[in-house]
Amino acid sequence: MSSSFQAPKGVSEYVPPRADLFYAIREAFAEQARLAGYGYLELAVFEDTNLFKRGVGESTDVVSKEMYTFEDRGGRSLTLRPEFTATVLRSVLENNLHKEGALPVKVWTTGPAFRAERPQKGRYRQFYQLDLEAIGSEDPQVDAETIAIASNWYRSLGLTGVRLLLNSLGCKECRPAYRALLQEFLRGLDLDEATRERIEINPLRVLDDKRPQVRERLAGAPLMADHLCAACKAHHDRVRELLGDLGIGWEDTPTLVRGLDYYTRTTYEFDHPLLGAQSGIGGGGRYDGLSEDIGGPALPGIGFGLGLDRTILALEAESGTPQGAAFAVKPRCQVFGVALGQDAERRLFGLVAELRGAGVAADMAYGGKKLKGAMKDADRSGAAYAVILGERDIAAGTAQVKDLAGGDQAAVPLTELTSTLTERLSR
RNA sequence: GUGGGUGUAGCUCAGCCGGUAGAGCACUUGGUUGUGGUCCAAGAUGUCGCGGGUUCAAGUCCCGUCACUCACCCCA
Numbered sequence: 001m002s003s004s005f006q007a008p009k010g011v012s013e014y015v016p017p018r019a020d021l022f023y024a025i026r027e028a029f030a031e032q033a034r035l036a037g038y039g040y041l042e043l044a045v046f047e048d049t050n051l052f053k054r055g056v057g058e059s060t061d062v063v064s065k066e067m068y069t070f071e072d073r074g075g076r077s078l079t080l081r082p083e084f085t086a087t088v089l090r091s092v093l094e095n096n097l098h099k100e101g102a103l104p105v106k107v108w109t110t111g112p113a114f115r116a117e118r119p120q121k122g123r124y125r126q127f128y129q130l131d132l133e134a135i136g137s138e139d140p141q142v143d144a145e146t147i148a149i150a151s152n153w154y155r156s157l158g159l160t161g162v163r164l165l166l167n168s169l170g171c172k173e174c175r176p177a178y179r180a181l182l183q184e185f186l187r188g189l190d191l192d193e194a195t196r197e198r199i200e201i202n203p204l205r206v207l208d209d210k211r212p213q214v215r216e217r218l219a220g221a222p223l224m225a226d227h228l229c230a231a232c233k234a235h236h237d238r239v240r241e242l243l244g245d246l247g248i249g250w251e252d253t254p255t256l257v258r259g260l261d262y263y264t265r266t267t268y269e270f271d272h273p274l275l276g277a278q279s280g281i282g283g284g285g286r287y288d289g290l291s292e293d294i295g296g297p298a299l300p301g302i303g304f305g306l307g308l309d310r311t312i313l314a315l316e317a318e319s320g321t322p323q324g325a326a327f328a329v330k331p332r333c334q335v336f337g338v339a340l341g342q343d344a345e346r347r348l349f350g351l352v353a354e355l356r357g358a359g360v361a362a363d364m365a366y367g368g369k370k371l372k373g374a375m376k377d378a379d380r381s382g383a384a385y386a387v388i389l390g391e392r393d394i395a396a397g398t399a400q401v402k403d404l405a406g407g408d409q410a411a412v413p414l415t416e417l418t419s420t421l422t423e424r425l426s427r
Numbered sequence: 428g429u430g431g432g433u434g435u436a437g438c439u440c441a442g443c444c445g446g447u448a449g450a451g452c453a454c455u456u457g458g459u460u461g462u463g464g465u466c467c468a469a470g471a472u473g474u475c476g477c478g479g480g481u482u483c484a485a486g487u488c489c490c491g492u493c494a495c496u497c498a499c500c501c502c503a
Contacts, residue, residue: 006494061501065428083503113503118428120497129503194500211499259502270503277498307503340461375463390461404463 010117010125012309017329021312022128024329025157026110029130029306032153033108036145038132041109043087049077055086055294057261059201066115080114083260084131084305085287086294092135093296103136104301110308122278122310133303135291140235143266143286143302144242150270150282150304151248157327159314162281164249165269167224167256168236169204172264172289174229179203181222189217204257223254232265239266262287266302272310274317281314282306330361334425336383336404337364338374340390348389351399351417358418360425379404385421 007013014022030040049069056063068080081087088109092098097105110130117123132149134142147164154162170178186199186206195214198206207218228236243250250268258267267285275281284304291299315327337352339345348364355362363381365374371388378386388400388409398411401420412420 009494066501115502117501118499119495120499123502127503205501209500278502280502282503305503310503338462371461372459372463375461377463379463386463388462392461400461402462407462407464409462 008125010119010123012124012127016332018312020329020332021315021327022308025311025315025327026130026308028156028327029108029110029153032149032156033132036106036149038106038108038134038149041088041091041107043084043091043109043111044081045111046078046080047087047090049079051086051090051294052079052082055089055262055290056083060259060261062115062259066117068114068116082115083113084109084129085133085260085262085290085301085303088131088133088303089135089287089290089296089301090294092133093291093294093299098136098297098299103299104134104142105136106134108132120278121276122307122313124309128308130306130308131303133301135301135303136299138235138288138300140238140266141242143235143239144246144248146284146302146304147243147268148246148248150284150306153306154270154311157311157315159272159311159318159327161272161274161314161318163251163271163273165253165256165271166240166243166250167253167267168228168232168265169257169263169267169285170224170228170232170265174227174232175224175264178222178224178227181227182207185221191217202261205259207255208257218255225252225254235265258283258285262290262293264288268304270306272314272317275310275313278310280307281310331382331384333361333363333381333383335360335362335385335387335421336378336381337362338371338378338386338388339364340371340388342368344389344391344394347394348387351387351389351414354418355421358422360418360421384425387417387421 033040049067052063052067058064062082067082070078072078088107092105092107097107108131110128112126112128114126116125119125130153132146134146151162151164169175183199183203186203187196191199191206191214195206195209204224206214207221209215209218240250240252253269256267256269258269263285265286265288268283269280270282271279272281273279282304284302286300286302288300290301291297335352335355337348339348345368352362352364363383365377369377375386383404386402386404388402393399393411394414396411397415398413399417400409401412401417402409
């Protein structure tokens with residue numbers, strides 16, 4: 001019997017065992033970020049609505065029709081974050097991190113973001129991202145470094161099907177001219193009303209329309225790659241060179257466009273072919289003008305958002321393929337205790353605490369269960385060993401340690417129980 | 428916002444031309460006095476999403492509604 005309530009529409013919730021995977025892959029990312037010198041940030045989940053309007057851009061769909069915006073009791077307009085970059089940059093500037101040490105400021109964060117979209121596979125109204133940003137450097141090495149971090153993370157999870165799609169969107173020197181050129185081309189096409197409007201507001205987005213009838217008309221459209229200024233071209237070539245040095249493969253995708261206005265130069269997306277319509281599992285790029293857009297100093301930046309929900313879907317999709325998903329979650333229980341009688345139960349309770357103190361994941365049967373039921377619990381717990389303790393054993397000063405996979409069982413002196421199990425589990 | 432599909436046991440689903448509810452898995456108990464995972468036996472479990480209509484009779488047909496889901500759009 002469930003309650004009268006259910007989670008709001010489109011909210012992705014995680015419960016065991018999926019939630020264990022969710023947590024573990026997030027920890028795996030923390031390790032990658034740490035190795036590359038990125039510091040952790042814990043940030044506001046809602047912001048002044050204008051931060052997103054000015055940062056993400058009012059012409060974007062995200063801002064114009066997908067934000068959860070509300071008024072607080074003081075009449076302020078607040079918005080649940082639809083993405084992370086604007087919040088990260090706002091916090092970095094507010095806390096003067098860009099003045100405290102060497103640039104770039106290297107930070108990462110994680111948590112939920114919110115968009116009021118119609119839910120479907122891989123698209124939720126409350127969804128989870130890992131976000132990493134390097135703020136204050138134009139060096140293409142930083143571009144390559146951030147891409148490498150994401151790429152290493154996917155690899156550490158055992159994902160093999162991730163593709164990197166790469167493009168450059170130019171800068172404020174070369175993009176306006178290209179944009180005008182593209183608009184001119186697009187206006188000559190026979191397109192539907194909504195698309196014609198988009199040509200005037202955000203023409204680059206028309207390029208990655210998925211509809212076949214639109215795609216065929218787009219053949220021959222001018223591409224940013226052919227209109228980059230010398231500085232942008234040099235930057236883009238250098239990034240690709242560095243990715244090559246790192247052994248990271250990519251596909252040049254001249255039609256790749258991001259939906260947020262702030263992106264400049266390096267722009268990329270991680271894509272997984274097994275996922276269906278929402279195949280972009282992560283994306284990022286440069287945003288050299290964003291700081292000024294939100295009233296800050298001129299500070300270039302680059303970063304990415306990786307979708308945790310979609311990464312889990314990718315992991316699950318791959319585990320159905322021959323190569324399989326290699327990522328293993330730490331077991332929730334390594335040793336499971338089974339007691340016979342009240343005295344033994346009390347003694348075992350202490351032993352379980354001792355095992356936990358020694359770093360062994362331990363659990364036991366509660367509620368005075370009979371041996372058979374308790375052994376069944378031991379089996380279900382996934383533990384490698386069961387520790388069985390009865391009056392006989394206590395009298396002998398030992399416990400029975402059973403290897404649940406093999407079935408072997410032997411008496412181990414109580415004083416050596418923790419060290420014996422620690423040793424056996426470590427090999 | 429637009430279109431399609433689906434709502435039956437904890438899970439995955441079957442249920443014909445309308446005749447009063449089924450399977451597999453999971454669960455409980457027993458076979459086993461101090462031993463799980465295998466095997467055998469027995470058992471418990473449902474507002475058939477909700478509301479209305481047609482009918483002697485509705486899980487089944489009709490209308491409405493809600494939820495879920497996939498796709499468009501959008502993006503992580």
